[in-house]
Amino acid sequence: MHQKVNILGIQISSISNDNLLAAFTQHILHKQKKQVCITPVNSVMAAVKSEQVKNIYNNANYVLCDGVPLKWAASFLNTPILERITGLDLLPNLVTLCAKNDFSIFLLGASPGVGDKLKDIILNKFPQAKVVGVYVPPFMAVFTDEQNDKMISAVNAASPDVLLVSLTAPKQDIWIAENKHALNATLMVGIGGAFEVMAGLAKRAPKWVQKAGLEWLYRFMQEPKRLFRRYFIEAPLFIPLIMRQKWGN
Numbered sequence: 001m002h003q004k005v006n007i008l009g010i011q012i013s014s015i016s017n018d019n020l021l022a023a024f025t026q027h028i029l030h031k032q033k034k035q036v037c038i039t040p041v042n043s044v045m046a047a048v049k050s051e052q053v054k055n056i057y058n059n060a061n062y063v064l065c066d067g068v069p070l071k072w073a074a075s076f077l078n079t080p081i082l083e084r085i086t087g088l089d090l091l092p093n094l095v096t097l098c099a100k101n102d103f104s105i106f107l108l109g110a111s112p113g114v115g116d117k118l119k120d121i122i123l124n125k126f127p128q129a130k131v132v133g134v135y136v137p138p139f140m141a142v143f144t145d146e147q148n149d150k151m152i153s154a155v156n157a158a159s160p161d162v163l164l165v166s167l168t169a170p171k172q173d174i175w176i177a178e179n180k181h182a183l184n185a186t187l188m189v190g191i192g193g194a195f196e197v198m199a200g201l202a203k204r205a206p207k208w209v210q211k212a213g214l215e216w217l218y219r220f221m222q223e224p225k226r227l228f229r230r231y232f233i234e235a236p237l238f239i240p241l242i243m244r245q246k247w248g249n
Helices: 017-029 041-049 051-059 068-076 087-101 114-125 145-158 171-179 194-198 207-211 215-222 224-247
Strands: 003-007 010-014 034-039 062-065 104-109 130-135 162-166 187-190
Touching: 003 068, 010 041, 010 051, 010 068, 017 087, 017 187, 034 041, 034 051, 034 171, 041 051, 041 068, 041 224, 051 171, 062 068, 068 224, 087 104, 087 114, 087 162, 087 194, 104 114, 104 145, 114 130, 114 194, 130 145, 145 171, 162 171, 162 194, 171 187, 215 224
Parallel strands: 010 062, 034 062, 034 187, 104 130, 104 162, 162 187
Antiparallel strands: 003 010
8 A cells, every 4th residue: 555645636646666666566476456547737637527537546556646736736735745757757667677577568559650669669678578469549539349349359368467558648547447347457557658758759858857847848849739728728727726725715
């Protein structure tokens, strides 16, 4: 068990990266099925608006703090989060963990070609790594039953220790929550856009930008059309909600 912090009714994990990876190792070794969500501000705001999403996050085993604003908010509420753990940081760490412990990985999602490129990158760095499958579903707001069955069948044919799902949040978290009972995988992680970055198809902000809390701006400059609503319409609503949580309505 680990501590969780209440941010707008969503229980966010407060755990160090080292302890997280140690816990993952034990879950995999003991075949304990777990769901891991990686939550930036837009995911928290989606949960504020949707009871379904809120319930998914609050029933997930790990809900990681992906975003400096969440870490700031936790400190402002006098319930600090131990460490920010982003999908971009977790993915390479998790791949390294799997390679060293002979754990198998399945890559689900992202755009066509990204998963295969990432597989090549992983095997180039860790020739012994077990990447047991890559599956790219077509882009759909909601998957049909037929497509959903194909995705589940592809995963179950490989029976991976770690299933990495890149469908954007909260879509990836909803999909895992709705299908985890049918999935023959142990650790199921909604990893977001980290596939593209680790595959070398997208750039991450420099370290100084990350530490300054401006990684969002760096990402926006790369994809302004897609991210405008997230950062300039949805995100500003987060601040008054946090103030209301601290001081009441």
